[in-house]
Amino acid sequence: xxxxxxxxxxxxxxxxxxxxxxxxxxxxxxxxxxxxxxxxxxxxxxxxxxxxxxxxxxxxxxxxxxxxxxxxxxxxxxxxxxxxxxxxxxxxxxxxxxxxxxxxxxxxxxxxxxxxxxxxxxxxxxxxxxxxxxxxxxxxxxxxxxxxxxxxxxxxxxxxxxxxxxxxxxxxxxxxxxxxxxxxxxxxxxxxxxxxxxxxxxxxxxxxxxxxxxxxxxxxxxxxxxxxxxxxxxxxxxxxxxxxxxxxxxxxxxxxxxxxxxxxxxxxxxxxxxxxxxxxxxxxxxxxxxxxxxxxxxxxxxxxxxxxxxxxxxxxxxxxxxxxxxxxxxxxxxxxxxxxxxxxxxxxxxxxxxxxxxxxxxxxxxxxxxxxxxxxxxxxxxxxxxxxxxxxxxxxxxxxxxxxxxxxxxxxxxxxxxxxxxxxxxxxxxxxxxxxxxxxxxxxxxxxxxxxxxxxxxxxxxxxxxxxxxxxxxxxxxxxxxxxxxxxxxxxxxxx
Numbered sequence: 001x002x003x004x005x006x007x008x009x010x011x012x013x014x015x016x017x018x019x020x021x022x023x024x025x026x027x028x029x030x031x032x033x034x035x036x037x038x039x040x041x042x043x044x045x046x047x048x049x050x051x052x053x054x055x056x057x058x059x060x061x062x063x064x065x066x067x068x069x070x071x072x073x074x075x076x077x078x079x080x081x082x083x084x085x086x087x088x089x090x091x092x093x094x095x096x097x098x099x100x101x102x103x104x105x106x107x108x109x110x111x112x113x114x115x116x117x118x119x120x121x122x123x124x125x126x127x128x129x130x131x132x133x134x135x136x137x138x139x140x141x142x143x144x145x146x147x148x149x150x151x152x153x154x155x156x157x158x159x160x161x162x163x164x165x166x167x168x169x170x171x172x173x174x175x176x177x178x179x180x181x182x183x184x185x186x187x188x189x190x191x192x193x194x195x196x197x198x199x200x201x202x203x204x205x206x207x208x209x210x211x212x213x214x215x216x217x218x219x220x221x222x223x224x225x226x227x228x229x230x231x232x233x234x235x236x237x238x239x240x241x242x243x244x245x246x247x248x249x250x251x252x253x254x255x256x257x258x259x260x261x262x263x264x265x266x267x268x269x270x271x272x273x274x275x276x277x278x279x280x281x282x283x284x285x286x287x288x289x290x291x292x293x294x295x296x297x298x299x300x301x302x303x304x305x306x307x308x309x310x311x312x313x314x315x316x317x318x319x320x321x322x323x324x325x326x327x328x329x330x331x332x333x334x335x336x337x338x339x340x341x342x343x344x345x346x347x348x349x350x351x352x353x354x355x356x357x358x359x360x361x362x363x364x365x366x367x368x369x370x371x372x373x374x375x376x377x378x379x380x381x382x383x384x385x386x387x388x389x390x391x392x393x394x395x396x397x398x399x400x401x402x403x404x405x406x407x408x409x410x411x412x413x414x415x416x417x418x419x420x421x422x423x424x425x426x427x428x429x430x431x432x433x434x435x436x437x438x439x440x441x442x443x444x445x446x447x448x449x450x451x452x453x454x455x456x457x458x459x460x461x462x463x464x465x466x467x468x469x470x471x472x473x474x475x476x477x478x479x480x481x482x483x484x485x486x487x488x489x490x491x492x493x494x495x496x
Contacts, residue, residue, distance in 0.1 A: 021431040023163075023172050027491035030166035031484055035137040039126075039145070041068075042158040042483075043135075046124040046147040050154075052108040052185035058085045061107045065157060065182050066090075072164040074180065079200050084192035085184030089203070092178040100177040100206040101496070102457070105156040105213055106186035109149035116474035121148040126480075141481035144466075150478040151465035155486060156212035157182065159464055163491035172495050179206060183447075186213075189231075189408030190447040197454045206457050208421045210493055213446050214463035215471070216482065218301040222489065223437035224429050225461040226291075226417050229325065230360035231445035232370050232409030233333075236377070237353045237402040238264070239394055244338065244347040257352035258337035260399070264380055265332055265354060268373075273315025275330045277376040285363035287326060290417045291440035298322045298437050308468070325443040328369065329359040359445060366409035377401055413448040414440055415458040425460050428496045432489050462493060 031038060045064055049057045062085065066076045069090040078086035085108065112121055119125045124147035126135070144150075160180070167174070181204065183193060197204060217223040240257040241250070269275055287295070302320050305311075316324045337352035339345060358369045377384060383397040386404060394400055415422060417438065429436045448459040464486030465471070466479040 021428070021488075021492045022170075023167055023491040023495035024432045024488040026170035026172055027163050027166040027488045028484075030169055031162060031487050032137075034162075034165075035139050036135050038158065038162050038483075038487075039135045039139065039480075041161070042154070043124040043145070043147075045154055045158065046145070046150055047122055049122050050107060050109045050149055051111060052085050052188040055085070058108060058184050062086045062088050062184055065107050068157060068161045069180060072161060072168065074164070079181075079196050079203075081192050081195045081199060084196070087184065087193075087196050088180070088182040089200075090178075090180035090182075092174065094174045094177050097175060097177045099175070100179060101493070102179045102181055102204065102206040102209040103160060103490075103493070104181045104183070104209050104211050104451075104459075105160070106153045106183040107149070107157060108184050108187050109152070109154075110187045110472045112148055112474065117146075118475055119146055121474075121476075123147070124150065139480055141484060142479065144477040144479050145483075146475055146477045148476055150476050151215070151469035151482075152471035152476065153186070153213050155478045155483055156464055156490070159483060159486035159490045160212065160494075162487045163494055166487070166491050167494060172491075174495055176207075176496065178494060179204070181209075186447065189233075189406065190410065190450070191408040193447050194450040194454065197450060201454065204455060206455070208425070209448075209451050209455075209457055209459045210425070211446055211448065211459055211461040212464070212490070214442055214444055214461055215465045215467040215469060216463055217299065217437040218305055218467045219299040219437070220466070221299065221435075221437050222429055222433050222485070223439060223463065224426055225439045225442040225463070226422065227362065227414030227440055227459075228412065228442040228444065228446040228448050228461065229328075230366060230410050230412035230449055231357055232360065232366035233355065233357045233406040234370060234373065235353060235355050235402075235404045235406075236261070236264075237351055238382075239389065239400045239402075240348060240350055240352075242350065242391060242394065244345070244350050247346045247348050250348055254348050256348050258349050261335065261337065261352040261354055264377065264382070264401075265335075267380055268330060268376065272317050274317075275328070277330070277372050278379075279372055280330070280369075281328065283363040283368070284327070284361055285414075287440060288416070288418075291414075294417065294438045294440060295322050295326070298439060321443075322439065326361060326441050328361050328364055330373075331357050331359070333357055359443070360409075360412045361441065362412045362414050365411050370405045370409070374403060374405075377403065410445070410447050411449040412441070412445075413452050413459060415452075415460055419458060421458060422460060424496065425462070425493070428492050429462065429489065432492045433485065462489060464489060 074090040338349035382401040
């Protein structure tokens with residue numbers, strides 16, 4: 001079978017499946033008639049700067065998100081604890097319903113450097129631009145909207161709002177009570193979400209949380225994911241001289257912290273990417289037979305991704321990406337020491353710093369993972385401090401490291417694919433765009449653990465963003481086709 005024929009068959013199956021889901025069909029009809037209004041509303045939301053640490057701006061976002069829901073007749077309120085951006089809560093009561101669904105997303109975005117962007121991050125733009133440079137239908141579905149949070153995670157907010165429009169216009173009845181939980185500091189590690197969930201535990205009671213965050217499969221097929229890796233982060237700083245020294249006068253004599261840092265980081269992983277820290281992989285909860293089967297059935301995209309990303313090799317030995325995301329990982333997020341390029345000086349740096357993240361899988365908690373890294377650093381001969389050392393401390397220890405573990409880490413979680421609600425979500429998604437990819441774990445981290453731990457509710461991810469959306473980096477974008485498809489998926493889930 002040629003690739004062209006396979007794609008044609010897949011598109012045909014998708015069209016047939018969509019026709020079987022009345023809510024998805026209604027969403028497509030509504031979207032087709034209202035593309036300009038949908039994109040205008042979306043771009044207004046994207047124009048709001050949304051860093052969690054900027055209180056005024058993040059509350060403007062909370063107000064705008066509340067208005068999106070209220071415009072659709074949803075009862076809203078803000079859930080708050082001291083020192084945190086509010087969670088926007090919405091509720092639709094369905095008479096006679098015996099099941100409650102929570103739709104979770106977040107409205108805050110990752111920090112950024114505007115100089116890295118091709119266009120200002122909070123001035124959304126469609127590229128390639130329509131010939132008229134206006135948002136006039138029909139919009140090219142392969143065009144993309146570029147802005148911070150275009151995909152992560154404001155696209156699901158607009159998809160949900162538009163799906164509500166479509167369902168209401170078509171008079172499609174809902175079968176469940178619906179709740180919306182839209183967080184304002186997910187990209188900051190959700191440090192207050194657990195406190196909010198505990199405070200409003202009764203209000204947030206439900207049968208399942210649908211997590212509207214993350215990308216679809218790299219094959220562009222819709223995927224439903226039943227878990228997410230946890231995360232913990234740490235900053236590591238090594239020390240040399242009390243101030244920078246001339247590299248000619250003091251080279252080969254004064255220890256260079258940049259070189260020391262390179263050696264220390266290299267000691268943590270081998271050439272295949274396997275982490276060498278003692279006990280790093282201990283405690284991993286085994287996958288079930290259903291989960292193993294889902295991984296085996298997932299499309300093989302590794303070769304295509306290598307071409308897309310211009311990779312000459314991958315880590316992990318013979319394992320595929322879909323297998324590796326079910327293992328914990330250690331990643332150097334960034335390094336800094338003195339200056340580089342045309343700003344470089346002939347110096348021995350005074351310090352060198354790296355920021356590390358550890359992605360966790362079920363069975364390994366955040367505290368344990370961080371302690372294993374700390375112990376590895378000690379075994380390399382370093383004395384560890386938590387605060388900036390004075391001269392006396394620096395002189396007392398030949399190898400000195402300051403390690404600060406981010407307190408906002410959280411653990412991994414995984415919902416059984418065999419639960420009745422899991423099977424219902426899969427059937428519903430299949431009815432929208434054809435057979436979906438189902439996976440036990442998402443590579444990224446979403447605060448599912450605290451939801452399951454406190455509320456004892458299962459969590460299932462229903463992402464809509466394109467896999468190549470540049471989330472967490474510059475030039476973040478959403479492919480318009482993904483937004484359109486996401487509206488249909490959200491409509492089907494709302495009416496599930």
